Amino acid sequence: MVRSLNLTRSRRSPAAWKPFLALVIASGALLWHLLACTESPLAFSPDSRHLAFTAVQPYDADHLATAGQATYRLMILTDAKDLRILETATDYMISAPAFSPDGKTLAYLRLPLLSEKLKEQLKTFSQQRQDALRQLRSEPNLPAAHAPALSLASADLALPSLDSITQTVADLLAAAPLPLTLVLRDPASGNLRQEIALELPFLSASSDNAQIDLLFAYLLTRPQFNPDDPASVFFSLGPLVCSVNTQTPRLQLWGLTLAHNLATRPALLSPDGQTLAFLCGENADLLALASTRDRRYIWLPWPLPQKPSLSGLAWLNDRTLAAFLPPAAEPNEPARLALLTADGRLEKLLDLPLPIHKTDDADTGELALSPASRRLVVAFSGHAYFLTADGNLLADLTRENEIFAQPAFTPDGRLVAFKHFTQQPDHDDKISADAIVFFTPDGRELSRTPIPQEKGSGTFFSEKEEIKGK
Numbered sequence: 001m002v003r004s005l006n007l008t009r010s011r012r013s014p015a016a017w018k019p020f021l022a023l024v025i026a027s028g029a030l031l032w033h034l035l036a037c038t039e040s041p042l043a044f045s046p047d048s049r050h051l052a053f054t055a056v057q058p059y060d061a062d063h064l065a066t067a068g069q070a071t072y073r074l075m076i077l078t079d080a081k082d083l084r085i086l087e088t089a090t091d092y093m094i095s096a097p098a099f100s101p102d103g104k105t106l107a108y109l110r111l112p113l114l115s116e117k118l119k120e121q122l123k124t125f126s127q128q129r130q131d132a133l134r135q136l137r138s139e140p141n142l143p144a145a146h147a148p149a150l151s152l153a154s155a156d157l158a159l160p161s162l163d164s165i166t167q168t169v170a171d172l173l174a175a176a177p178l179p180l181t182l183v184l185r186d187p188a189s190g191n192l193r194q195e196i197a198l199e200l201p202f203l204s205a206s207s208d209n210a211q212i213d214l215l216f217a218y219l220l221t222r223p224q225f226n227p228d229d230p231a232s233v234f235f236s237l238g239p240l241v242c243s244v245n246t247q248t249p250r251l252q253l254w255g256l257t258l259a260h261n262l263a264t265r266p267a268l269l270s271p272d273g274q275t276l277a278f279l280c281g282e283n284a285d286l287l288a289l290a291s292t293r294d295r296r297y298i299w300l301p302w303p304l305p306q307k308p309s310l311s312g313l314a315w316l317n318d319r320t321l322a323a324f325l326p327p328a329a330e331p332n333e334p335a336r337l338a339l340l341t342a343d344g345r346l347e348k349l350l351d352l353p354l355p356i357h358k359t360d361d362a363d364t365g366e367l368a369l370s371p372a373s374r375r376l377v378v379a380f381s382g383h384a385y386f387l388t389a390d391g392n393l394l395a396d397l398t399r400e401n402e403i404f405a406q407p408a409f410t411p412d413g414r415l416v417a418f419k420h421f422t423q424q425p426d427h428d429d430k431i432s433a434d435a436i437v438f439f440t441p442d443g444r445e446l447s448r449t450p451i452p453q454e455k456g457s458g459t460f461f462s463e464k465e466e467i468k469g470k
Contacts (some may be wrong), residue, residue: 038311038366038379039405039419039433040096041222045103048410050187051077051417052097052106055451056218057432059421065214067091067113074108076187080415080438080447086190091115093214096222099187100230106187107223107233111180114211122176122210176210178202182223182233182244196249202238213238220266220310226292228273236266241278255288255297256280265310272318275342279308287344300344306333309365309380311406316369320347324367324378327354337367337376337391350391354378366406372413375441379407384418386443395443404437416441420448 063069072094074087095109184194226232234243239257257280267278276290312324327335335354365380374389384397384404403421420435
């Protein structure tokens with residue numbers, strides 16, 4: 001079943017990113033430096049047996065978003081040993097997947113990659129985008145207005161600045177639409193259940209910037225089922241926060257991050273599905289919280305100078321939001337874990353005994369929490385750290401030529417899984433995730449399952465075993 005839904009927007013990179021983008025398109029080197037220590041997220045089934053994930057090969061910053069240049073595959077690993085490939089694509093990107101609350105449905109997004117046809121279509125939006133920006137910038141810029149925001153039960157709002165809202169509206173008016181598909185599968189049989197065609201305003205007007213949009217979509221976009229309303233699937237795509245009712249189907253816009261830079265953090269649903277949290281503003285300086293039951297919002301100033309990393313937000317429980325704040329060499333700031341209430345109040349701030357890395361990779365830091373085992377794992381700059389809920393370091397997973405990314409706990413808290421890379425000194429810019437590695441919550445390695453590497457049509461190989469493609 002295929003149904004179509006539409007909405008519209010685009011994004012502008014600020015002046016500070018222009019030199020960065022120029023170098024990225026020229027060589028891919030700087031973007032690779034940013035991407036080398038992260039990957040798309042992992043998802044466990046509610047019974048902790050099945051691990052679903054997407055992998056791309058080669059993991060090459062130059063061509064990751066170009067049609068026909070990379071192979072995307074959706075896979076399920078059962079009981080840490082049996083690997084199945086559910087879908088393979090070269091002309092579209094496959095997002096990270098998510099299991100439904102009952103574990104009987106797997107959801108993910110298909111996003112088109114940049115073909116010559118799509119690049120030509122993007123060119124037609126350039127003049128429209130400039131006209132919209134000129135028109136809206138002629139309006140007066142009013143100062144930000146903040147009203148007290150006490151809780152999600154209060155009608156008072158602390159609003160983002162009018163500048164941010166105006167810029168976002170300008171981008172929305174001139175956006176290049178992105179056709180995408182929300183896919184629902186039976187994870188047991190692999191059979192398709194539903195395909196919902198969507199069109200969202202996402203791609204930047206220039207194909208160079210659109211490449212960056214798609215790269216970050218791969219790293220950060222993941223559907224989330226709402227346990228409070230299992231027919232609703234939420235997802236963030238760049239600055240757009242949306243949901244789709246899979247029964248209607250109906251598309252709803254829940255929020256805009258109001259950020260015009262590459263560091264757009266994804267929105268996260270609380271475990272009970274009743275609160276949606278995301279950072280917004282030019283510098284991620286506002287925390288937005290929304291009640292999914294009555295669509296009541298609050299915006300609060302982020303309470304700390306340090307900002308969470310790109311994948312550094314996670315819900316500890318229904319009422320507590322955790323944030324990993326990566327260490328910084330200048331000024332000398334340690335890594336921290338911030339715990340906030342579901343109303344946005346800072347409840348606890350823990351210093352974490354992690355080394356300060358003088359690298360740009362720290363902003364990609366990833367946080368995984370396990371209420372069941374009272375453990376947390378932080379991965380950044382290619383390393384991983386196992387800690388107690390009180391911030392005590394249990395294990396430092398630092399190994400030469402190895403990268404551990406996207407930690408994920410099983411729901412029962414007994415295991416932690418990572419995507420694993422092996423660095424090759426002569427080919428650092430074209431490596432791929434080569435294994436899923438399982439650890440205990442205390443940092444002891446238990447097993448590795450190779451991710452098959454593409455060596456031809458229909459058959460996939462790894463160094464340790466041969467797996468037949470679907």
